Amino acid sequence: MTGRTHDLAAITALLVVVCIFAPVYNLNLATLLVALLANQIGGIIPDIDQPTAPLWRNLPIGRTVGRVFDKSVGGHRFITHSLLGIALFGFLFWALLNFLHPVMMSVDVMIVWWAFMIGILSHLVMDSFTKEGVPWLLPLPIKLGLPPVKALRITTGKAVETLLIFPGLVIVSGLLIAAHYNYLLQLLHHV
Numbered sequence: 001m002t003g004r005t006h007d008l009a010a011i012t013a014l015l016v017v018v019c020i021f022a023p024v025y026n027l028n029l030a031t032l033l034v035a036l037l038a039n040q041i042g043g044i045i046p047d048i049d050q051p052t053a054p055l056w057r058n059l060p061i062g063r064t065v066g067r068v069f070d071k072s073v074g075g076h077r078f079i080t081h082s083l084l085g086i087a088l089f090g091f092l093f094w095a096l097l098n099f100l101h102p103v104m105m106s107v108d109v110m111i112v113w114w115a116f117m118i119g120i121l122s123h124l125v126m127d128s129f130t131k132e133g134v135p136w137l138l139p140l141p142i143k144l145g146l147p148p149v150k151a152l153r154i155t156t157g158k159a160v161e162t163l164l165i166f167p168g169l170v171i172v173s174g175l176l177i178a179a180h181y182n183y184l185l186q187l188l189h190h191v
């Protein structure tokens with residue numbers, strides 16, 4: 001999947017969770033902003049195993065660092081695209097949040113952490129729809145996909161993604177916002 005599909009998927013997944021499964025109350029502005037940022041970072045972070053990832057592209061010597069990093073994590077769609085990788089990212093991000101907590105006392109780190117994890121999980125689910133599949137169960141070297149039959153899955157950046165998946169995510173987000181408009185409005189009132 002492309003970066004912009006991942007960005008949109010991360011925010012859509014966040015909307016699904018806060019609108020349907022785990023409504024949030026007592027949200028302040030600092031938490032909201034940091035959580036949105038964490039969600040977007042989570043949505044693209046598994047792709048740091050690609051030298052062409054936005055993170056590396058935007059740093060001065062990023063491509064070189066990216067290439068070295070790519071090799072050290074086993075190449076594209078390896079450890080960063082597995083449950084093991086999710087656990088590692090979750091642990092490191094939790095440590096980072098606790099380290100930063102003294103300078104951002106008003107931020108609810110638990111909400112921010114969940115927003116990040118939802119972003120990462122959305123990334124792996126979205127990549128599972130592509131032909132390449134995702135090695136969810138590493139160190140078991142099998143790539144899984146949705147649907148399991150490879151021929152039915154999509155190719156990154158091709159018509160199905162741009163004409164179906166991306167607009168589909170826009171529609172799902174729009175419907176969620178419309179259906180839960182009052183709740184979301186209330187949430188922002190408390191910010």
Ligand SMILES: [Zn+2]
Nearest residue numbers: 046047081127
């Ligand atoms: Zn990916």
